[in-house]
Amino acid sequence: MSTEHIRNFSIIAHIDHGKSTLADRLLEMTGTVSPLKMRAQMLDNLDLERERGITIKAHAIRMSYDAPDGRSFALNLIDTPGHVDFSYEVSRSLAACEGALLIVDAVQGIEAQTISNLYLALENDLTIIPVVNKIDLPNARVDVVTGQIVDLLGVDPDDIVLTSARDGIGVEAVLEAILDRIPPPEPDDGPLRALIFDSIFDQYRGAVPYVRVVSGEIKPGMQIRMCSNDKQFEVAETGVLRFDKAPVDALTAGEVGYLIGNIRNVADASVGDTVTDAARPCDEPLPGYREAKSMVFSGLYPATSEDYEPLKEALEKYQLNDAALVYEPETSVALGFGFRCGFLGLLHMEVVQERLEREYGLTILATMPSVEYRITTTAGEVLMVDNPADMPEASYIDAVEEPFIQAQIVVPHDYIGNIMKLTRDRRGVYKAMEYLDPTRVALQYELPLSEIVFDFYDRLKSISRGYASFDYDFLEYRTSPLVRLNLLLNGDLVDALSIIIHKDKAYEWGRELCQRLRKIIPRQMFEVAVQAAIGGRVIARESIRPLRKNVTAKCYGGDITRKRKLLERQKEGKRRMKQVGNVEVPQEAFLAVLDIRGEGAAVGG
């Protein structure tokens, strides 16, 4: 097909601004899928995605459209993941397009995510078609939102398309704008270069990369090479993405589709990589490739030791579809055998945990999320530490650096005070504030990543009555006065509860943690000292008083069997507890620690 008749585009929107609904209408209007067959918001095909109203994986679909003037077009919609954790994936999806629809809710207006994704689109030189959606809602503020967009993009107000995707209003105008304003891809018959913007795993056919061909041609029988690792594969099939995969003879420059080549390992079909022709390789791969980088780490442990193997298998299977998840075995004195896992971000972590539990029927204990610290020892050695248990003793540490992020928060100006307080509590550095319209501001902060991995987003929502939106980008490593805070039960270290924390916050955290554990750990036969300590210095202490009476007075006849069964049941219950020294710790204790910040503002907001 001539590139003249191809349009590759993406949709950028904040959660709930109507991206999926508009996509559905486009699919309907182009006859790609009949309304009857269409599940609501079919592009989001993970249950979890639908429940949360977010897109976790990128998707792509090709539509055929016959314009009123008689020309036939192929429209490739490349849907982007809708969350900041996946901003790299978003940027690669956008790089596969020439244009993007920027959807803004006529009630909500521009949000943090809208802005950050818009910047990504502009970095990729995309043509932006602004769309104000939900214009039929009674509280729609079309003029205000249009004004925001004009200010942000410097566009002519007439270039903004007004729609109500739900009712089909304005959808034709969107289609026209796609045809008229988004440039067709450039033809290029140089050596093959195809950008991988996503991949799926098919249990029979292996990893299936989704690609945008930038130059040259890809067809079955060819030997292709992955530029990142020089691995070669023979192409067995090429095709375009309809509702299902539809094989085609070849994919040429400008086209979007998939390829199958007996790629066993998803890591060999990495997002951002360039596919080239092994016989006639390109000089330079496409720009922008980087390896998926874990930002947040947590130990995942099975609730019972029998579930270790099932958890291992689940992680192996899961990783086939999500190369961004990294894990390795680790052992905790308190929790036994488990896995240290690295995630792209918080949402990614939650999603992985939730899917492991839901799809593999596992109960998982997750340790406190941690970021990766850069520690310079007194010997001049540099260590990357993502598990507090691995942090060396203070006397061997010269400096600790932690990752900082650049955060964008968009909020109605009434809540600026609350945001200022929250970000101050989280060691944020205020950088800039900009009014998007007379009532909404965009705030810029630099924050330690460790301060947002924990409950930041929920707090932000609650102090702004749900109005604040938030987005972030990694900034740099900075030196901070960080210490390792340990928790001890009767003098024994509970490694799974150690954290690395700013020294000014250690005392409060330690006190909260001790109090919390005092309430959760059941009284035992002996007194239990709960201590929080930095190195050898105890900074907080609580004590769990011992039981003073637990004895059955009468044990005759039937009492004997009753009592035996009761004790057996209790004993069985305790098998699910974790043993730290001589103290039995219920699993809830480990979970409750994660709730501490959720409890209130006592520690860091």
Added chain:
Amino acid sequence: MAGLYVHIPFCSHACPYCDFSFELLKGGRVDELLAALDTEAERRGRESPWTDGVFETVFLGGGTPTCLTDRQLDRVFRTIHERFRVAPHAEITVEANPETVTIPKLKRLRGLGVDRISIGVQSFSRDILLKLGRRHTADRAEKAFASAREAGFRNVNLDLMFGVPGQSAADWADTLERAVALDPEHLSVYGLTIEPGTEYARLAEQGALDLPDEGRHTDLYFQALDRLSDAGFRQYEISNLAKPGFACRHNVSCWKGGDYLGLGPSAHTRMDGRRLANARGLADYLHAMDERGEATDMDETLSVDERIHEYILLSLRSVDGLDTRVFRDRYGDDAMDERDPAIHALSGEGFLAKRGSRLCLTRKGLALADSVCEYFM
């Protein structure tokens, strides 16, 4: 050595703390019960292992067996002697409440071969007796004891209760003094337990019971152990003390793993590794007897682990403790060795003491016996 237990589920009134299987005597189906007991005894008497055995101990519990008439009591013993062989020097115990015993009735029991009487005194404090909903007075209890002596009983137990709402250390001391002054052969001291489904449980739920906290409860327990030990009683189980030679043979046999046959509603039976229980309520029991000629509603064969657990529970509750040599003989070295860390921990914390090959609860361990047993399991 086997024991026979007969459950007489009738009481003249309900005590608010009690969760035993009982029926009010008034209008109760006593004769039906006695007939059913005879049918059950007749059947068990023909079955192994009871048919070949001689019962060394007999225990009539309840309920309140002494609320039966003389004629009814005669009938119970006729059943026992007609259907089973009872050893010539068997220990035969009957439970009694102070208000239900008179010298003639006690003499009659002596005449039926009963040589041990267990009187539910609970307290010698008027207030505490009222709190417990008991119908007798302290004087009546003392009189019941004197009557037992008069009737010729040389082996008398008094049940006493501590941890009762509103009970002070002084109240308890007074009750212990008056019990000691009577010079019985045996004393059972029971900590009040709030059993689900009882009137006390309902009141406790409402916060209407002034119960001692666990510390005070345990203090009252130790107060009794100390005072009674001074008075020459030797503790041989968590709640039981006796003058030398007067430990209850029936219960000691049960705790040492002897077999026993239970007759009547809710009665339990032990036959080596099997545990059986009769229907709990009188109506269910009578119905089952009527329908099937027997009333078993639980019949379990214990696994090795369950036997071990039972052995741990019973042996640790006894003052002789758990004999590690016996344990190894019965259950093997592995079962013993795998408990080494637990034993070590429990000894280290002062809950268990080693006496030769035996492991015994310390005083600290007594108050937490259930926790220790569970840990040991």
